[in-house]
Amino acid sequence: MTDATTTQAKPIDPVLHTHDVTVDYSGKRALNETSLSFESGTVTALIGPSGCGKSTFLRSINLMNREIPGCVIGGKVVYHDINVNTRGIDTLWLRKRVGMVFQQPNPFRKSIYENIAFALKSHGMTKRADLDERVEKSLRSAALWDEVKDKLRDSAYALSGGQQQRLCIARTLALEPDVVLMDEPCSALDPIATFAIEETITDMASRGICVIIVTHNMQQASRVSNRTAFFLMGTMVECGDTPQIFGAPKDQRLNDYLNGRFG
């Protein structure tokens, strides 16, 4: 006799979902109602022409937009079972769980070691052995350890742009987030540095992290993502598995965008 519990599809358990999220800047709508779901261990690419609201959506997930005067985020951003788009939310806690990597590498004016240890200390880790272990682990995760292990006390500013970006990824990973938001993390980098970051993205997902990446690079979206969402003029037009989005787009506007008719 078949055991029903073993034949049922595994329920999808999104680590994060948005429900009718909107963003207004000083009363002007930049993002229309957007509902998307994100699972652990997957990479989702956000694509679309300049100004379509990709970054605005990404930044609404960890409430970064809230720092901008006049910006209002509407709808629900549900991290596990918690709607974080509420007044009382502890954004320090949220941004530890939902980390972010920016377009331009932005290391602190500190040593390589302190770039990572600083965030850990501010979250209460004080023992030297614990700090050493976490610094090494996160540098390894960002594929930077071998290049910097003998110069951890050097300034982060002495690293190349690609190394600085990997340091910023290591700094994010050190806090052991389960979601990492990346806003065009390779746009300032050469192809070799880009390749290293893409490998790190794939590795993060294989370790269960949910990665959401804004990219202008369609090849990059195809290479690294499982799912892709296409935005246009503040609206999320189509979302699906990446091979379907690039191979068989349903919406004519997405088809036109992929064929270079605008953007």
Ligand SMILES: Nc1ncnc2c1ncn2[C@@H]1O[C@H](COP(=O)(O)OP(=O)(O)OP(=O)(O)O)[C@@H](O)[C@H]1O
């Ligand atoms: N801080 C801000 N204040 C006012 N308007 C903003 C702000 N940031 C973004 N916008 C507006 O919101 C809209 C969406 O911008 P957003 O940066 O999210 O687009 P994007 O798709 O990420 O573009 P790009 O690919 O060029 O980065 C645009 O019309 C933009 O001018």
